Amino acid sequence: MLLTPRAPAPRTRPRTPRRLKATARLASAVSTCLLAVSAPATPLGVGDRLFPYLGNPGYDVTSYDLSFTYPGTNSEPLRAVTTIDAWTTTPLDRVNLDFAHGKVDAVEVDGEPAAFTSVGEDLVVTPDGPLPGGSRMRITVRHTSDPVPTEGREGGWVRTADGLALANQADAAHLVFPCNDHPSDKAMFTIRVTAPTGYTAVANGLPVGVERAARATTWTYRTQHPMATELAQVSVGRSTVLHRTGPHALPVRDVVPTKDRAALERWLTKTPDQITWMEDKVGPYPFETYGLLMADAITGFELETQTLSLFETDLFTEPAHPAWYVESIMVHELAHQWFGDSVGPRTWSDLWLSEGHATWYEALYAEEKAKRPMEARWKAAYRTSDRWRAAGGPPAAPKAPDPGRKISIFRPNVYDGAALVLYALRQEIGRPAFEQLERAWASRYHDATATTADFVRLASAFSGRDLGEFFQGWLYGGKTPPMPGHPYWKTAASQRAGAQ
Ligand SMILES: [Zn+2]
Numbered sequence: 001m002l003l004t005p006r007a008p009a010p011r012t013r014p015r016t017p018r019r020l021k022a023t024a025r026l027a028s029a030v031s032t033c034l035l036a037v038s039a040p041a042t043p044l045g046v047g048d049r050l051f052p053y054l055g056n057p058g059y060d061v062t063s064y065d066l067s068f069t070y071p072g073t074n075s076e077p078l079r080a081v082t083t084i085d086a087w088t089t090t091p092l093d094r095v096n097l098d099f100a101h102g103k104v105d106a107v108e109v110d111g112e113p114a115a116f117t118s119v120g121e122d123l124v125v126t127p128d129g130p131l132p133g134g135s136r137m138r139i140t141v142r143h144t145s146d147p148v149p150t151e152g153r154e155g156g157w158v159r160t161a162d163g164l165a166l167a168n169q170a171d172a173a174h175l176v177f178p179c180n181d182h183p184s185d186k187a188m189f190t191i192r193v194t195a196p197t198g199y200t201a202v203a204n205g206l207p208v209g210v211e212r213a214a215r216a217t218t219w220t221y222r223t224q225h226p227m228a229t230e231l232a233q234v235s236v237g238r239s240t241v242l243h244r245t246g247p248h249a250l251p252v253r254d255v256v257p258t259k260d261r262a263a264l265e266r267w268l269t270k271t272p273d274q275i276t277w278m279e280d281k282v283g284p285y286p287f288e289t290y291g292l293l294m295a296d297a298i299t300g301f302e303l304e305t306q307t308l309s310l311f312e313t314d315l316f317t318e319p320a321h322p323a324w325y326v327e328s329i330m331v332h333e334l335a336h337q338w339f340g341d342s343v344g345p346r347t348w349s350d351l352w353l354s355e356g357h358a359t360w361y362e363a364l365y366a367e368e369k370a371k372r373p374m375e376a377r378w379k380a381a382y383r384t385s386d387r388w389r390a391a392g393g394p395p396a397a398p399k400a401p402d403p404g405r406k407i408s409i410f411r412p413n414v415y416d417g418a419a420l421v422l423y424a425l426r427q428e429i430g431r432p433a434f435e436q437l438e439r440a441w442a443s444r445y446h447d448a449t450a451t452t453a454d455f456v457r458l459a460s461a462f463s464g465r466d467l468g469e470f471f472q473g474w475l476y477g478g479k480t481p482p483m484p485g486h487p488y489w490k491t492a493a494s495q496r497a498g499a500q
Pocket of ligand 1: 355358
């Protein structure tokens with residue numbers, strides 16, 4: 001999140017008192033206009049290598065205020081109001097927001113009606129006059145938010161047996177609300193949900209108010225830390241909210257389908273000790289609360305939504321899963337609160353930093369708690385690593401998502417393939433330096449975003465030598481480099497070559 005405004009441009013329309021005050025504080029400079037007034041509205045992006053049209057240039061969001069009204073059925077759109085507070089970072093004739101899959105009724109910029117049009121997956125807003133760079137702006141969008149998916153477009157609202165949840169990663173927050181839908185732009189969130197009596201709503205952060213009326217209740221939640229749009233969570237359901245206490249009196253809050261409460265309790269009691277275990281490894285838990293949201297839905301994934309991770313109930317009720325496996329998946333999502341949420345990826349190509357670390361602590365927990373040696377897992381990963389690189393690209397240069405399946409960037413190359421890189425690093429620099437690096441990474445970049453280059457730099461600092469070449473092969477090479485300390489580990493391809 002970037003709160004410091006950049007250089008302002010000369011004012012080109014009468015300013016409101018609020019904007020006058022903001023711009024008057026700033027040093028003067030001139031920037032060029034992003035768009036000529038006469039240019040047609042076009043979808044814009046921040047140039048992410050994997051998702052070129054995600055996010056938008058020219059502004060930095062400081063906060064979102066989201067209001068949803070759930071109609072009591074999953075087959076009709078929710079009514080919604082999204083208010084975005086942002087700083088412009090360049091003069092803007094238009095403001096592009098990411099938004100698709102809802103009907104826009106009205107848009108205001110700084111309280112004044114603004115023209116708008118939809119192009120691609122962007123909502124292009126034209127205020128009544130250009131906005132100078134380095135000024136505050138407030139955009140209010142009245143819209144619907146449709147939980148019924150369109151063919152070939154996945155993510156956003158998850159329809160559960162008793163309500164809704166969110167799964168926005170990687171590019172689907174803007175199917176739910178207008179936003180700057182890229183992980184590089186974190187912001188604070190206030191989320192308000194009105195639902196008919198009998199439902200319970202929960203969102204990221206802590207509750208700040210409940211208003212009960214005759215037929216509906218409005219819940220309000222607010223984050224205490226900035227968050228990426230992909231990590232937003234809104235749950236509406238026939239839910240019970242369970243409270244317990246973690247280390248340092250951390251409020252631990254789980255949201256479960258009321259009917260499954262008893263069956264899930266034995267798993268939920270494990271969270272406080274898991275948080276303590278993670279804190280011992282990498283330092284203090286980074287947020288104001290944590291807990292599990294159990295969704296009665298077949299999603300095919302778990303998701304580290306900030307402060308409230310989303311899980312399929314089936315993961316816990318399917319008797320075929322051994323306990324150590326279920327617990328290590330719980331730790332995977334918990335580890336993401338440090339790696340992926342608090343320290344967010346700057347671009348989607350930095351995803352290996354999130355998934356690699358979550359996989360690492362998932363495996364380390366299984367090793368320490370269930371005697372599942374990590375080395376066996378990494379040896380197996382090493383065997384397959386070349387194939388993963390061929391299929392999905394090297395860990396830090398992943399291939400683009402498959403057409404129509406944008407979550408297909410979540411391939412083995414960024415999970416075990418990336419955790420294998422961390423193992424190679426630990427082998428290379430030794431356990432003490434590696435463990436110091438992990439703690440420093442989590443604390444230095446907390447509440448921020450970081451890149452692969454940042455990690456390489458910090459690792460070099462903690463090892464006392466330049467690791468650029470080491471990482472070049474491990475992160476960007478088409479072939480997996482030799483594993484330090486294990487000269488006889490072979491990839492499947494080299495095994496075949498050796499046999500010929
Ligand atoms: Zn993960």
